Amino acid sequence: MKITQHFVLFRAPNESHFKLWNLGEKEEETYFVFHSFDNKITHRLYKKDEASLSYDELSKVEFDLNLKPIDQSVKEQSHDEYIERCNYFIEALKNDELDKVIFSRIKYADFNEDFGEKLVHLAHKYPKAMVYLANFKGETWLGASPEKLVQIDNNELTTVALASTKAVSDNRDWTEKEYKEHQLVVDYVYSYLKDFNPSKGETKTISLGEIQHLKTKFSAQLKEEHDPERICNLLHPTPAVCGMPKEKAHQFILENEGYDRSFYTGYFGVISKDCTEVYVNLRCAQVFANKLAAYVGGGLLAESDAEKEWQETEWKSKALLS
Numbered sequence: 001m002k003i004t005q006h007f008v009l010f011r012a013p014n015e016s017h018f019k020l021w022n023l024g025e026k027e028e029e030t031y032f033v034f035h036s037f038d039n040k041i042t043h044r045l046y047k048k049d050e051a052s053l054s055y056d057e058l059s060k061v062e063f064d065l066n067l068k069p070i071d072q073s074v075k076e077q078s079h080d081e082y083i084e085r086c087n088y089f090i091e092a093l094k095n096d097e098l099d100k101v102i103f104s105r106i107k108y109a110d111f112n113e114d115f116g117e118k119l120v121h122l123a124h125k126y127p128k129a130m131v132y133l134a135n136f137k138g139e140t141w142l143g144a145s146p147e148k149l150v151q152i153d154n155n156e157l158t159t160v161a162l163a164s165t166k167a168v169s170d171n172r173d174w175t176e177k178e179y180k181e182h183q184l185v186v187d188y189v190y191s192y193l194k195d196f197n198p199s200k201g202e203t204k205t206i207s208l209g210e211i212q213h214l215k216t217k218f219s220a221q222l223k224e225e226h227d228p229e230r231i232c233n234l235l236h237p238t239p240a241v242c243g244m245p246k247e248k249a250h251q252f253i254l255e256n257e258g259y260d261r262s263f264y265t266g267y268f269g270v271i272s273k274d275c276t277e278v279y280v281n282l283r284c285a286q287v288f289a290n291k292l293a294a295y296v297g298g299g300l301l302a303e304s305d306a307e308k309e310w311q312e313t314e315w316k317s318k319a320l321l322s
């Protein structure tokens with residue numbers, strides 16, 4: 001089997017198969033969405049046909065994606081540039097301009113692996129992540145997202161607050177700063193869903209490959225008539241990828257981060273009337289000929305340390321690159 005262009009290939013958490021959607025032009029009620037961090041781009045990708053592929057079948061697929069050479073507009077930051085800019089963000093937090101903000105960067109890596117094998121490797125390594133490869137409008141993206149933005153099954157909405165990171169090998173307790181960083185996301189989700197009277201689960205530690213996060217689940221009942229994209233846009237961008245206060249942090253990132261996040265920290269997934277399953281686009285990379293541009297970020301508070309944040313983005317880059 002050969003996969004060429006205009007497709008989305010994805011494995012939802014805990015599934016044993018990948019779904020392959022070949023994309024067409026005809027508008028359908030069910031579609032795959034890719035929405036950018038800056039809210040300027042929403043691609044709605046419609047299915048022409050669908051196939052299910054086992055991991056075994058996928059590892060034998062031949063890919064011919066006609067990948068472009070790396071785009072000079074996708075800029076990698078050096079360690080020193082990162083530290084300087086990160087400190088600028090921390091200053092804004094210290095000056096009380098913001099309570100929390102996410103600072104991110106791009107890291108290039110050589111990539112000559114087989115796509116089928118890479119996806120199967122990610123699927124085994126991250127059973128609870130949404131693993132995908134998508135080729136649309138001349139771009140190719142690869143990812144293994146641990147964070148659901150919105151799931152809606154027959155009007156029942158579930159979502160999570162995910163924030164704070166430490167290495168799996170790190171046995172210490174979560175610090176006050178890490179709980180505070182997580183709590184900001186919890187409070188945010190609660191306040192944005194308050195009209196739906198949400199219930200909140202316990203805060204747990206979850207492991208994803210080499211790293212762990214704090215995670216809290218929420219559920220709520222929606223009205224019969226709801227618009228799934230409107231719910232996604234209500235929550236996007238959460239303080240796990242943007243900051244607090246929301247609008248101010250969004251603007252600050254767009255003006256000061258120094259590069260275009262594009263679909264990183266946007267959202268993606270299936271939108272349909274009966275079952276919507278949308279993820280935050282984290283632990284992802286844009287794919288070029290023989291190269292990946294991996295996107296990695298972390299949450300900053302006034303007490304953050306730029307060097308530690310650099311380290312955190314290094315671990316996070318291993319999510320896709322190792």
Ligand SMILES: C=C(O[C@H]1C=CC=C(C(=O)O)[C@@H]1O)C(=O)O
Nearest residue numbers: 162163164165240296297298299
């Ligand atoms: C922005 C990212 O992670 C977010 C999600 C979980 C934990 C995070 C943190 O600890 O900073 C980030 O908020 C990323 O992985 O690029």
